[in-house]
Amino acid sequence: xxxxxxxxxxxxxxxxxxxxxxxxxxxxxxxxxxxxxxxxxxxxxxxxxxxxxxxxxxxxxxxxxxxxxxxxxxxxxxxxxxxxxxxxxxxxxxxxxxxxxxxxxxxxxxxxxxxxxxxxxxxxxxxxxxxxxxxxxxxxxxxxxxxxxxxxxxxxxxxxxxxxxxxxxxxxxxxxxxxxxxxxxxxxxxxxxxxxxxxxxxxxxxxxxxxxxxxxxxxxxxxxxxxxxxxxxxxxxxxxxxxxxxxxxxxxxxxxx
Numbered sequence: 169x170x171x172x173x174x175x176x177x178x179x180x181x182x183x184x185x186x187x188x189x190x191x192x193x194x195x196x197x198x199x200x201x202x203x204x205x206x207x208x209x210x211x212x213x214x215x216x217x218x219x220x221x222x223x224x225x226x227x228x229x230x231x232x233x234x235x236x237x238x239x240x241x242x243x244x245x246x247x248x249x250x251x252x253x254x255x256x257x258x259x260x261x262x263x264x265x266x267x268x269x270x271x272x273x274x275x276x277x278x279x280x281x282x283x284x285x286x287x288x289x290x291x292x293x294x295x296x297x298x299x300x301x302x303x304x305x306x307x308x309x310x311x312x313x314x315x316x317x318x319x320x321x322x323x324x325x326x327x328x329x330x331x332x333x334x335x336x337x338x339x340x341x342x343x344x345x346x347x348x349x350x351x352x353x354x355x356x357x358x359x360x361x362x363x364x365x366x367x368x369x370x371x372x373x374x375x376x377x378x379x380x381x382x383x384x385x386x387x388x389x390x391x392x393x394x395x396x397x398x399x400x401x402x403x404x405x406x407x408x409x410x411x412x413x414x415x416x417x418x419x420x421x422x423x424x425x
Contacts, residue, residue, distance in 0.1 A: 187250075188217040188347050188379040189238050194247035196233055196402075207233040208244070209402035217346075220373045220380045222390040224416070225399035226424065232351065234399065235383045239272055239349045240264050252346060269298060273340030273348040277355035279332045281324040281339075287331075288320040291338040302342055310341045313375060314368055330361030337368060341378065348372070350382040354389055366392040387416035398423060 196208040207230045215221050215238075225231045236242040238249055240256050249256045251271060256264060268274075281290045291310070295302040311317055314334045324332050333353060340348050350369065354362035370392050372378045382393065390396045391413045398406040400423055408419055 187214040188252065189215040189381065190248075190250040191234070191238060192248040192250070194234070194237060194249060195245050196230075196237060196242070197245045207402050208237065211247070211399075211402070211404055213397065213404055215347075215379070215381055217379050218373065218377055219395070220370060220382070220393040222393035222396045222411070223381065223383045223399065224385065224387075224390055224396055224420070227385075229399040230402040231383050231399050233402075235349055235351060235381065238381065239274070239347075240268050269294060270343060271346045273343065273345035275333070275336050275340050275348065275350040275353045277352040279324070279329075279336050279356070281332055281335060283324050286321050286323055287316060287327065287335045287338075290324070290335050291316075291320075291342055293339060294343050298343075303344075306344060307342065309376070310338050313371055314338050328361065329357050330364055333357060333361070333365050334368060337365070337372070341372060341376070345378070347379045347381060350380060352383060352385070354384070354386065362386075362389070387413045387420065390416045 191211050191213045194208050194211040195206070198205045198207060211234060223231045223234060233242065237244055240249070240251070244257070251267065254267065256267075259267060282293070285293065292302045292307065311320065314337060316331070316334055316338060319327060319331055324335070327335065333356075353369070354365055357365060366389055369380055369382070373380055373394075382389070384390055391411050393411060394409070396408040396411045396416060397404055398408070398419060405423060406419055408415060
């Protein structure tokens with residue numbers, strides 16, 4: 169099936185493609201005075217549409233803070249974040265909530281499925297909350313790509329961890345978001361289920377034209393991405409195209425020395 173046109177792939181007057189997500193001089197400081205902690209230190213970063221980007225760094229590097237700010241789950245102290253051409257700082261709290269609901273998808277380590285709902289009901293929950301019917305053709309495309317056709321009537325307790333996380337991916341995709349943000353999505357899975365999930369995330373980029381941004385500490389997981397952004401002490405220190413596990417390990421080793 170042909171890939172749909174994604175929302176953020178707009179062109180400027182010069183013909184350049186607008187990034188799916190852009191951070192400009194992004195700073196995030198927690199606390200004040202002597203207790204202030206700088207989590208993001210002047211980060212400028214473009215994340216292209218229709219690609220899979222991994223964000224890596226040691227503990228405390230700011231990678232989760234960066235993702236939360238890019239996704240509108242947290243606000244910057246200074247600087248800007250844009251989803252397509254929408255500046256998050258220009259939105260009210262309600263507008264930001266609606267943007268997260270309608271234009272972003274989220275996959276978390278802990279699945280966050282509602283235990284009383286079936287797999288199908290969990291997938292379509294964002295549409296239900298928005299008061300609109302899901303696009304059934306797109307729903308079927310998502311279900312087929314995630315190999316969930318035989319599990320739609322099952323509740324989370326009747327599914328394996330890998331199946332639950334695939335349901336969570338389906339929920340993130342159902343609104344055809346501009347960007348899917350995944351925060352350590354394989355953290356609660358065994359190695360086989362984790363690899364399977366990463367293949368599915370790779371396929372939603374390649375086959376469905378989605379944009380995925382994933383925070384991970386796992387070099388093997390990062391190797392599924394098109395590029396890897398490395399943070400140290402709240403700053404982007406390196407970007408790696410066409411990563412392999414060995415190349416990611418090499419960069420991580422160099423940054424740790």
